[in-house]
Amino acid sequence: MCLSSFASAQKTPFEQSKKTQTATYPEAIAYYKLLAKQYPQVKLFSYGNTDFGQPLELLVLSKDQIFDPLTIKKRKKTVLLINNGIHPGEPEGIDASMMLSRDLLKGNKLPKDVVICIIPLYNIDGSFNRTSTSRANQNGPVSYGFRGNAKNLDLNRDFIKTDSKNSAAFQLIFNTWKPEIFVDTHTSNGADYQYVMTLIPTQKDKLNTILSGYLTHTLVPGLYEAMAKQGYPMIPYVNSIAETPESGITGFIESPRYSTGYAALHNVIGFMPETHMLKAYDLRVDATYKLLQSYIDIIQRDAKLILENKQRADEFVARQTEFPLTWQLNKNEVNKITFKGFEAGQKPSVVSGLNRLYYDRSKPYTKTIQEWNKFEPAISVQKPLAYIIPKAWDKMIVLLKLNNVKMQELKSDTKIEVESYYIEDVKTGSKPYEGHYLHTGVKVNPKKQKLQYYAGDVIIYVNQENNRYIVETLEPQATDSFFNWNFFDSILDMKEHYSAYVFEDTAEGILKSNPLLRAQLEEKKSLDTAFSKNAAAQLDFVYKNSDYYEKTHNRYPVARLMTTVKLNLK
Template sequence: MKFRVLFLLFFVVIHAKVFSQSGAKQILTAAEKSYFESTSTYRDVLNFINELKKISPFVRVETIAKTIEGRNVPLLVIGNPLPKSSVKLKTDKRIILYIQGNIHAGEVEGKEASLMLARDILIDKKEILNDVVLLICPIFNPDGNEKISTQNRTHQNGPVNGVGLRYNGQNLDLNRDAMKVETPEVKGLLESVLNKYDPAILVDIHTTNGSYREEPVSFTWMMNPAGDTSLISFMRDEMMPQVSKTLKEKYYTQNVFYGEFVDQRDPSRGWISYAYEPRYITNYIGLRNRLAILNENYVYSDFKTRVIGSYNLLQSIIDYTIKNKTVIKELLQKVDEQTIARGMNPTEKDSLAIESQVRFTNTPITINTFELENKKEENGRERLIKTDIKKIVSVPYLADYTPTRKVKIPFAYLLTVNDPKITSTLKTHGIKLETLSAPAEFEVETFKITELKPEPRLNQGHYNNDVKGEFITEKKKFDKGTIVIRTAQPFANVAMFLLEPETDDGLLYWNYFDNYLVPQWGNGYLPYPVYKILKKTGIETEKF
């Protein structure tokens, strides 16, 4: 009798477990349910997340931000155990990886792939959580997503039932907002993800038009040399080649580093990556001394292939991250320590790149492409048409940005205008502000403007400033309460790029200082109200 009871109990437990896993595997994204003819709506995403919460204790949902149209941007925190607080993660043996989908809501692979990945890890691949804490935002741009239409991105090969819009509810591009931070989504990313959890790696998922090729998946690393270039070298020479190899050999997915032909007619001129400005989130992450991967899936591959390709890339990144988590964590800690030490006593050789030019990497790139032919249209214009004739080319890769102009790294900046828009933006970036506790005199570099012109065309709601001028050295008295920004802090590169007057993504460029650059009456310009103390100096400060 005892044996029979134990047998029945065993049968019930096993049956319940099988039934539970079987039922869990029926949790499908809208893309999977529709055989990849549709993408998920905002409600679909929330419903899917709620189903994940029912099947696993290893996921919780936080809110990154509330959009202009009133939608919460969800963040999945996945871990075993779940981190009780972000503070305790600083000493955790696990590594933190942040995955972001749908920043451009017409580019929807990341939304579907990241949800599928979360489900599969929680059901079948829980061992991953021994080494990784996953942060996943599947739908970073909910407002754009809810404008799904078959008239959006009509050149895109699916989903046939339409996709959302590129822009958010403010008609702004979220992937141009990393520095100026004028959207609730990006503000939330900085405050509720980057500053709070400090992920070692960010993956930002997109769809690219690009040049004709066979590879459905492309990806690359952060580009801006104003960040620590040892991180760029690590990504370019170590991590990305290994991820590419795993993606091809383990997950059977053709891939290529992101870019397009400089000239489709003449591939030998090279394959060029994306721009270097830190307004792009992946480049911004580099300025924060962290690793970032831009995933661009090929628009002319069918929707299912793009989603599965992105999913496989995420698996490849996780594989590499687990295997090399100690190396990555030690590298990032070393770079943070070096950044702080540099700011404590800057030398003549310490400099910040403010202008850069792209050059070839040391390794050429191989692309599976097609022969093209000219076709004359009815209006008489000629355009290139892809043929079915395949060809493989090996060409130089333009993805190594080299500084063409640098400025000295100061010991500290002095900000003489306490403008809440400026100070709140700096604080949102995680930059530490202090104030002078008493009046003081310092030798400073002052930027004297000689020419200031707005760009002729609006860019993200701004007529960006084009400024020219020169630095002069002078002794100057500063009032108590003057804001002090030291460069001996982890996000010094971000602070410097924002405060230097001549960068192409700083606060002056984005019009934050416009009220303070010209006199109310008369001609000429006022001194730029950010002064630089170059050498190590005793500064008596108090909290901002």
């Protein structure tokens, strides 16, 4: 290839379109393949599969030309993982990463202590569903992909339930390369204001305290300072409590269904940069480029400290005994922040004739607004010694293994005394959410039982650096537990019942032989008028307190081992 044609080929589709168009998936991969041919410091890997039938690609930039994850860890290199195009209609990171990779390679500017891993385009499926209209509120590019993937899943809600092959491939990448810092590029929706770039870090209060200290006192201030110097002052993501930002904003509590919430389960600091949808596309790409470069600069500067913090956090979590499962906003603790916005007003709608909101860009302002960003645990749990999972629940076991959870199997059949949860109450959504009728408000009743287990059933000791992933997926009350994502809904159905006219005679015999149950029935009738007038409810009460009632109904199958016992394990 001659020099002129090579120089032309190194221009991205975004640059060739005069900064109005974003690269397609084939263009992005072809571009990275060209870089990999030209520079020994870059390599393109393929992982797993996606719902679109294409593997998930990973570009790795390594100054030392080391591309083995184990060797990279042994040499104490920090890993930065950048994910682009999880929502292909928010494509700034796709174009910014292509230019940044080229510029780092051309100028021999790769950091010596940081290995940069880039997923060029995560939602390959959605990127092929290309239009100019699906992002109705967005100012460019000319055309772009769609939020849903080939199964119409929002992949940024799929990091626990893993309904997509994309998610499984991502988790394989994440747990192979084990990043210390993770960045997932996005574009905002919402209010109008002066900023091109807003930022969502991992919520500080739910992140391990060792990591959150560095995040809040060093990393985030460093990013804000670097971006301000480059002409892109930032603000926290504008999550308004009312219609306009002057009302105040709240922090975003990202549960593990989201990419950065998933990363936090592995003690990885995560970010969702959100460019402003109404700013020109070239500015949004430029701001993303400069932010990604700022991450690299700071991570290189603090590489040793970041590695030390991650190691300390992993060691802490392996010993940790109490784990929060759900979080709530502290509405009494408030910060004051400076905010640059536009005056909002009301005017008649051409559509309805009624008043509508608008922002007047001819009236910029700088005001002090309130920010609520203190979250506290709502439900917490003491970890067990171990969890026991019957081998039948294989989807969950596969996901645990994918996340490097260490587990063992029983060699032989045995009875084990455990603590089992019975699901006392659960609320289920009336409409599907991402293909599921999501559970919330779970209440459990723990009971000690001696249960039969079989060879091949799985034991997971909760003494690992991945304890947060283990606890927050296996404890049913956790926001994004496997239970809440419907992995265990079959336990909520009764498989056997009775014919009332036959069981009436059986119930009579049960009450004669069990005076205590008879007393409990009479007490409930005296305290509950509706129950005392409901013959079917009374018969059901006897049934559910008899040996005829199935012991597995509403019993959560993942048991908690609370005491040390000698087990015959593989």
